[in-house]
Structures are given as structure tokens and as C-alpha cells.
Amino acid sequence: MRFRLNGKQVDVRAPAMKRLLDVLREDCGLTGTKEGCGEGECGACTVLLDGQAVNSCLVPFGQVRGRSVKTIEGLRGRHPLQDAFITEGGAQCGICTPGMIMAAAALPPNATLDQVRVGLAGNLCRCTGYMGIYRAVKKAQGSGLKAQARTRAKAGTNRTQKAAR
Amino acid sequence: MRTPVSTFELIEPRSLPHALALMRDSQPIVPLAGCTDVYVALNAGTPPGTRYLNLLSLDALRGIARRDGVISIGALTTFSEISRSALLARHLPALVMAAREIGAVQIQNRATLGGNVANGSPAGDSLPVLAATDAVVVLRSAAGKRRVPFVAFYTGYRLTVMRPDELVVAVEVPPVDGRQWFRKVGTRAAQTISKVVIAAVRAPRPRIAFGSVAPTVVRARRTEEALASGGTIDDAVAALGAEIAPIDDMRSTAEYRLRVAGNLIRQFWTETA
Numbered sequence: 001m002r003f004r005l006n007g008k009q010v011d012v013r014a015p016a017m018k019r020l021l022d023v024l025r026e027d028c029g030l031t032g033t034k035e036g037c038g039e040g041e042c043g044a045c046t047v048l049l050d051g052q053a054v055n056s057c058l059v060p061f062g063q064v065r066g067r068s069v070k071t072i073e074g075l076r077g078r079h080p081l082q083d084a085f086i087t088e089g090g091a092q093c094g095i096c097t098p099g100m101i102m103a104a105a106a107l108p109p110n111a112t113l114d115q116v117r118v119g120l121a122g123n124l125c126r127c128t129g130y131m132g133i134y135r136a137v138k139k140a141q142g143s144g145l146k147a148q149a150r151t152r153a154k155a156g157t158n159r160t161q162k163a164a165r
Numbered sequence: 166m167r168t169p170v171s172t173f174e175l176i177e178p179r180s181l182p183h184a185l186a187l188m189r190d191s192q193p194i195v196p197l198a199g200c201t202d203v204y205v206a207l208n209a210g211t212p213p214g215t216r217y218l219n220l221l222s223l224d225a226l227r228g229i230a231r232r233d234g235v236i237s238i239g240a241l242t243t244f245s246e247i248s249r250s251a252l253l254a255r256h257l258p259a260l261v262m263a264a265r266e267i268g269a270v271q272i273q274n275r276a277t278l279g280g281n282v283a284n285g286s287p288a289g290d291s292l293p294v295l296a297a298t299d300a301v302v303v304l305r306s307a308a309g310k311r312r313v314p315f316v317a318f319y320t321g322y323r324l325t326v327m328r329p330d331e332l333v334v335a336v337e338v339p340p341v342d343g344r345q346w347f348r349k350v351g352t353r354a355a356q357t358i359s360k361v362v363i364a365a366v367r368a369p370r371p372r373i374a375f376g377s378v379a380p381t382v383v384r385a386r387r388t389e390e391a392l393a394s395g396g397t398i399d400d401a402v403a404a405l406g407a408e409i410a411p412i413d414d415m416r417s418t419a420e421y422r423l424r425v426a427g428n429l430i431r432q433f434w435t436e437t438a
Contacts, residue, residue: 016175017217019204038167038208040201040272041356052245052274058204059275060197062175063221103270121355122269 003064005030006074016062021045023061024071032072032098036124043123046099047071053106055122070105072098080140081105090136092127099123104137111141166210174216181225181334185307187218188330194218196332198241199275201268202284226279226334229253234340237303240279240333244291248273257338259294259345259364266290269355279333282315285323285381290349292382293364295336296374298345303335312337319381343368344437350425352416360417363429367437369393373430378409378422385409388430398434402427 002011005028014023024030024047036044038057045056048070075082081101084090091097100123107119116137125133176194178184187194195214197203198221206213220226226241229250236256238247247253247264254261267273267281267290281289282302292315294300300315304327315336318325327333344367351357362376371392373385387404396404411422 015171015173017170017173017207019170019208039205040268043269043271046271049274053271054275055201055271057208058200060175060200060204060217060219062177062219063200106270118355119270122271124356 001061001065003066004068006070012061014061016060018061019057020047020049020059020061020064020069021056023064024056024069030071030073034095034098036095036099041122041124042096042099043103043120044096044099046102046123048102048106051106053103053119053122070102072102075101075105079105081137084136084140085133088136088139089132090128091132096123096125096127100125100133104133104140107137107141109141111137113138168207168210168212170207170212172215173212176216176218177222178218178220181223181305182307184218184220184223185305185330185332188332189307191216192329196220196283198280199243199277201272201276202280202286220332226332231256236338238278238336238338240277240282240335242278244268244273244276244278245270247278257294257298257341257345259297259347259366260291260338262347263291263294263349263362263364266349266354272356278336282318282336283325283327283333285319285325287322287379287381288358288362288377289382290359290362290376293362293374293376294345294347295338296382296384297364297366297372298338298341299372301337301339302333303337304331305334306331310334316384322380324381341366343371346433346437348429348432350429358416361411361422361425361429363426363433365433365437367433373433375409375426377416378411378426380410383409385430392434398431401434402430405430 012027014027024033034044036042040055040058046053047056050067081104103120103123116134193214194216196218227239229252230237244264244267281291295315302313302315302318304311346365349359349362351359359377364374366372371389373389376382385405387408388401391401391404411419413419
């Protein structure tokens with residue numbers, strides 16, 4: 001079945017009623033998307049479907065035909081949100097983080113703190129107490145361009161280090 | 166335990182007539198759309214069937230329109246679409262308020278009004294709005310179309326008047342005169358199943374409906390009557406006690422629900438005065 005995954009056209013064979021979550025993890029090898037509750041309460045499995053945040057544990061693979069799916073891997077570790085979650089303490093154990101970041105990625109630009117709270121209300125975190133997460137989202141939104149430039153520079157350094165090794 | 170689904174079928178209808186033919190000829194078949202109820206059941210190991218009909222591609226079941234004052238909302242309309250609708254914000258604000266309190270954004274992006282109606286949970290948050298505004302459920306089968314008043318749609322806990330071959334295709338809401346009011350009481354603001362939920366319309370003949378206090382969503386007719394006939398708010402709250410039947414369950418107690426339902430009537434009456 002053909003659909004767009006993280007910007008690329010892909011063709012994946014999997015049962016139509018299999019959960020998108022499981023297709024991503026088992027058939028596409030993208031294990032960044034986590035399973036938490038399996039009932040649409042916790043948001044750990046959040047991905048973007050045609051740009052909208054959805055719980056991938058509640059989506060049959062058959063409904064993804066011809067549509068566009070974006071997962072945490074699609075942000076390539078260089079997104080301003082990812083950078084801000086690190087610097088602001090938005091992640092601790094990490095299970096909620098990919099879903100939290102994908103839900104944040106679906107927020108309108110320049111969202112108010114209220115909009116951030118509402119937009120992330122479907123994502124549960126048992127570690128951070130949420131304040132670090134809200135700070136991270138606000139920071140990424142406020143200084144998106146600066147953060148992106150910094151992350152790019154950092155990624156460049158990593159590559160250099162790897163090459164040196 | 167999670168249901169193994171690899172052998173389950175998901176059938177893609179070509180059109181609404183094709184879907185209706187499948188509903189007539191290929192039973193048992195479970196229609197699904199946003200899957201926010203069906204997949205909770207599958208993930209909990211209680212599958213509602215092994216063959217499913219994917220309604221999502223049926224554009225005939227989409228759209229919000231207003232004709233001669235009657236608002237028609239397609240069954241596939243998601244709660245996010247309801248939240249964003251300027252037409253509904255103007256004419257049916259109580260439904261917009263309800264839509265914003267259903268689950269959280271991930272659920273609102275997928276869950277549909279038709280699914281909330283057909284699923285028939287007594288805690289469905291959109292349902293008191295449809296009861297209080299005297300909505301009509303539009304049902305289609307291969308044999309034709311029929312309209313059922315929303316207040317006559319449920320016959321018991323998760324039971325409806327729908328025949329096995331019928332689909333909910335739309336909900337129609339006649340013009341509403343008076344101020345609309347909605348309030349959901351739950352453990353937290355988002356992502357919660359209501360302990361008590363109320364929708365009401367303030368008019369000379371007030372209309373009040375509750376969810377989560379009986380086996381189905383209920384219109385509080387005697388409470389409405391007490392208020393319409395000039396009774397005191399205490400009379401109305403006393404009448405309410407005689408016509409709802411809350412229970413103790415994992416979310417709350419009968420006593421709490423009864424008390425809060427009465428408080429909500431008082432709050433509705435004060436805030437819409």
C-alpha cells in the first residue's frame with residue numbers, strides 16, 4: 001500500500017486493520033513512535049497524518065492509503081523542538097517525548113501558552129511536571145530560526161567528530 | 166489482551182450506495198470511521214467484529230450546511246471540524262463547546278459526530294447537545310432514508326433504534342431560540358470521560374439534557390416543566406432528582422452525580438438569567 005512517510009513515497013505490505021503504530025515500528029523499522037496506553041489517552045504514539053496530530057494506536061493502516069504520515073524520525077533530530085526539549089529539560093525518561101514533540105509540531109506558529117497547554121493536553125508525561133515541556137515549546141516557537149541554526153551547527157560538529165574517529 | 170487483527174478485513178466501499186449494499190448483503194460487518202471507539206475495543210481485546218467497513222472515503226457523509234434554518238452536519242464531521250466551524254459557532258455554540266472538551270486534539274482530529282451518536286455511550290459528550298436542541302438523526306439503508314428524533318433514538322444502554330443495515334449519515338438541528346449552555350464535569354479538563362455532562366437552552370420553555378446520569382442521554386422533562394411553569398430553582402432541582410438515575414462506577418458515585426447535576430441546573434439558571 002502506497003503512502004508518504006516522512007516526505008518519501010513508500011509502498012508497505014501490511015494487513016489493513018493493523019495499527020499504524022505497529023506498521024511504523026515493525027514494518028517500517030521506525031521505533032521512535034512509542035506505545036503507552038493503547039487506548040488514545042496518553043498520546044505517546046502521536047504522529048502527524050496529513051499534518052494533523054493523531055494517536056497511531058487508533059488508526060488502521062488501511063486508512064493511511066495515499067495519505068501523508070510524519071513521525072519523530074521525520075524531524076531528523078535537527079528540529080528546533082528537539083533542540084529546545086534538550087536544553088529546557090523537556091524530556092526525562094523519554095517515553096512521552098516523541099509524541100509530545102509531534103503534538104507540539106502540529107501547533108500553530110506563535111501559539112500562546114494556553115494554546116500550547118490545550119494542544120498538548122492529550123499527551124501525558126509522568127516525569128517532568130510539564131513546565132519544562134511548555135518552556136521548550138515556547139522557546140522553539142519563539143526562536144525557531146536561531147535554534148535551527150544552532151542544531152545544524154551541532155550536527156555538523158557531530159559529523160566531524162565521527163569522521164575523525 | 167490486544168486483539169490480533171491480521172486476519173480482520175477492512176472493506177473499502179466505492180460509494181455510499183455500495184456501502185449501503187454491503188450493510189444489507191454482507192452482515193456481520195462493522196462500520197468504522199475515526200476508529201476512536203473501535204480501536205479502543207480492539208486494543209482491549211473485545212473486538213466488535215472481524216469484518217469492518219471503512220466509511221472515511223464517503224464524501225457524501227461530510228460537510229456542515231444550513232438550509233431554511235436547519236443545520237445539517239454530516240456523520241463524518243470530526244470534532245476538530247465542529248470546533249473550527251464559524252456556522253456552528255454562530256448557531257450551535259453548545260456543540261462547539263462540547264467538541265472542544267471531547268478527548269484531546271488527537272481524538273478530536275479523528276472522532277466523528279456520527280460515531281459518537283451511533284456508539285451510543287451514555288457519556289458521549291456531544292449527545293446532551295443533540296438532545297437539548299431536538300436534533301434529528303438521518304439514517305440511510307439500501308431501502309431508503311428515515312429521520313428519527315434524537316430523543317427517541319436510544320432505547321437502552323448502548324441500544325438504538327437503528328436496524329443492522331442502517332448507517333447514520335447526518336444529524337440535523339432545527340433553529341434554536343434561546344441561550345445555549347454546556348458544561349462537562351470530569352476529573353480533568355481534557356481527555357476525560359464525563360462524570361456528569363449537561364447541555365441546556367434558556368428560553369420560556371427551557372430545554373435541558375444530561376449525560377452520564379442514566380443508561381442513555383436523557384432530557385430532563387420534569388425539570389424543564391418546573392422551570393417553565395414558574396417554579397423555584399429548588400423545585401426544579403427536586404424534580405431532577407426524580408428523573409435521573411445515576412450509578413456508582415469507576416468514575417464517580419451516584420450521590421456525587423446527583424448533587425452535581427442539581428448544582429449544574431442552578432448554575433445554568435443563574436448564568437443564563
